[in-house]
Amino acid sequence: MFDSQLNPAQRIAALKSLASDEFDVLIIGGGVTGVGAALDAASRGLKVALVENQDIAAGTSSRSSKLIHGGLRYLEQYDFKLVREALHERELMVSSLAPHLVKPVGFLYPLHEKYRERTYVGAGLALYDVLRGFQRALPWHKHLSEKKIATIAPSLRGDLINGAIKYFDAQVDDARHTLVVARTAARHGAIIATRVQCEELIRDGKRVVGAKVRDLNSGKKITVSAKVTVMCAGVWSDELHEKFGIKPGYKVAMSKGAHIVLPKSAIKSEAGIILKTSVSVLFIIPWADKWIVGTTDTPYKADRTNPVATKEDVEYIIDQANRVLHPKIDAADILGVYAGLRPLVANAAGSTTTKLSREHTVDRPVPGFVSIAGGKYTTYRVMGKDVIDLAVNDLRRIVAESITEKLPAIGADGYFALVQQSAQLAQMSGIAQTTITHLLDRYGSLINEIFEIIDADKKMAEPLTPELAYLKAEIIYAVTHEGAQSVDDVLSRRTRIAFEASDGGEAIAATVATLIAPILGWDAAAKKASVSEFTSHLKNERAALDKLLTRTR
Template identity: 35%
Template sequence: MEQKAFSTLSRPSVIQEMEQEQFDVLIIGGGITGAGIALDAATRGLKVALIEKNDFASGTSSRSTKLIHGGLKYLQNFDFPVVKETGSEREIVFNNARHLVHPIWMNFPLIKKESYNLATLKAGLTLYDRLAGVRKDERHTIYGKRKTMKNEPLFNKKIVQGSGVYVEYRTDDSRLTLEVAKTAQERGAKLLNYVRMTDFIQNPDNQVKGIVAKDELSGRTLKITANYIVNAAGPWVDFVRKKDRPIKGKYMVLAKGIHIVFDRNKLPVQSSTYFQHKGRLIAVIPRGDTTYVGSTESIYTEDIEDIHVNKSEVTYLLDCLKDMFPAVNLNISDVISSWAGVRPLIGEEGKSSAELSRHDEIFESDTGLITIAGGKLTGYRKMAERIMQYIEKKNKEKKTASITESVHLTGGKFSSSEEIEQLIQKLYGSYRQLGFSKQEISDYVERYGSNTEVFLKEVADYDKKDFDKKSRNIRAEVKYTVENEMAATLTDFYDRRTSYVLFKPNKVLETLNAAAEEMAELLNWDKNTMDEQKRKTLYTHHKAVTFLDK
């Protein structure tokens, strides 16, 4: 079978290359921050390696609110540089991945006894438009109460006094991370999921110059050496730091957030909504046939490897929705799926919890381990640039700007939304014999972008075999993600490659046997391995659709 570069089938050769090469930069962590650094470093012509102990985007980077924020909420803290940077970055991410990043009109209602009134919202959105460089056709509009209620009849007319409508961008965070990683690989970086760092290698001067790692899939131990090692492990950065030195000074405080998902007809809002509830911002985001809601925030000190949604957290969000949309009668049984994640906030010895930093920061140990922590999905490219400039400074080199502003991601070879629609129309016509509706083709293009035809060719091959349509499609998609997106487990496929477990949980149960059979054949699993993979996937599904009684 032909082996493709970003393929699970290529793992043995990539492991061998990682052991044999001396890298300029080795990155620990395959979330959006690590993937972004890998892409930035690779585009500078450096030799780059990245390892991730689980799957790409298996932590915070698949459990966000799935928005490319323009930084509006930072205005409340007068954090103007962040508003300016995230606004411009949002446009860059959109241009480089138009199939994954979608402009949405966000309705921001003015609510009695909350922090905004008509004057402050108008001033805030006007300043936001200017600082963030918002395009003319996406600038805000302010509405009075009557027009606001006409725009969204489900709002609580007793508390809503008006609204501002502005543009945010919705994304698929796990696929964005994956495509950044895959683009880094196309630019020469070596990346592997399921490789866990177990120890550091130090030179005679006690400087870290490599790692010992374990391939979790084969059990093999390997050594990787590099001039610089960057710890970009997100919520796990302190776990990595402790293998180097005891934690001193700054440390991670984990904040948990949850989201819940409804069928769209249960929460049929006219557009996306951001509303304040006792100071907390709650997002209500339509996505296909669903509407998702979040997020909560609480300090998290439990098992970081197995984060659950609590019933009390779901009840809190339901109460928020009841206050905002009183005519919508929702209860816990209406929740079709959910997700929970943690993000690292930065604490410091001698400072209170109220002083936790939400910004990205870089710090270095006396052994030379460079750590980056904090930050947001939107700012991944600038975080990568700051890391590379930090390394340039250590090398006494002149700081250079990143070139990733103009690097389209692997599936993002589009220059306009019209080109995406043209591709959908072309594929719908060219593969009409496969029986896909135009909406199904559109959904696949939203996932795989300019690579969609590679997937559809796989479907056409499977169409010649004796499978029903549902089994044909899932088997072809499994094969595509194993051979082109380094999916190595069923959970990789159902969670981070397709988000079926989050937005189409019934599809997981309906197709699991066919998907397991296909992946077992591709990866040479025996029956015990296949059964264990199915069990783990069912556990992930169970976590999404049930809640702990706490």
């Protein structure tokens, strides 16, 4: 049987496998599309390897709005197919594929007019509900009066708001979900190796037959043999096509989306809020005991590796939210800021590239090489299926159809029963029930692996910081089971402390380094370097906020 654990020993074995085995499919890119494709291919019985030059979900897939949704704005563009597809995926994730990670969340759509706007928006939300089909994991929308809104959301301005319509979508910790999909792929036999950079493709005539990759930790170069190479590189697509000497059938433009994080006390509302702006929409999203507010949508041509919010991004978000909020939010309230890049795809004129929706495109520019770009987080599974459907044509044999629609992520099995048993789990473990709920919503039925770490050292049941719910055991687990290789991996993606903590996690970075150092074999210098790398990155992330606060003091 295969193992889902990602850790130093697994990485060593993965590197040996890359050097010695021949793969049916080599996947370049460890975002949600890449790991989704790896799971799709592995669950069809194919021999699969995935390489990622940073960390799993290091780019766009950890920097989204954390929503699993159909996209209300696409209804206005009459793209019913895309909305229906996304809503179907949403229902699957909430009900069966990842219920421990993907949760329903209610949103209020504030109304400024009593009659015409209510009729128009209500009709749109009715269609939104109908398009999801017969599955009913989330409630239907409902109309709320002005009086009811004053009770549910006191922060909405009563002088502007004449009621609201409440509807439901879902939310997810994107980095955690991407990691869990990667681990699920490993559980089904995929070889996963992070911090491994693809440097060039190997060709036999015109056909691509593998790639030369480099282990960034050791500098060692590895030749990987594969019948077909699949590139899921997102905003890196254009750069890699050029590097590989391939003329693709599409181009990718980058759009930056910035978000701010606020304490729960900053906005008084029992539900999230969605606001229509002049350019798009703005979400005010509940996030445990905080709010995530965003997003922006601006062209971006700078550093792909570390996109950061600007002072203008933060001001825009605050200004748009404050149109309907009282009291108004202030820059001084902000706990964290982050920004991500959307890969917006445009097909080249006359290309044979297949644009399967307005959101994503698959391409086979040369034999043995397939790529995919565009898309939205919610439809990652469909994107993985679509790109593997095209890739298997290069295998020249009959390959089974995709089964991922019926394949739950690790941790999903038994989750609903464990939620019902949370009181018993608390009693048995000696851990508070609120903490048990926190663990179940992060690990699902894999919670027993956290318990094993605590059983070995009772100190691991202690909170990492009084400010947040994370346990020390979760920091250990991030390295022993989830492939974390740095302080940044732990604080930015395995946990979300980098934008949840009031100081971004700077005060506990050294503590984290001390906890994970023995597992990663670090000496004092390596610990110091990893902490320094994280704090430098954190400083860049928070620079826009610091500028704004300096200006307002």
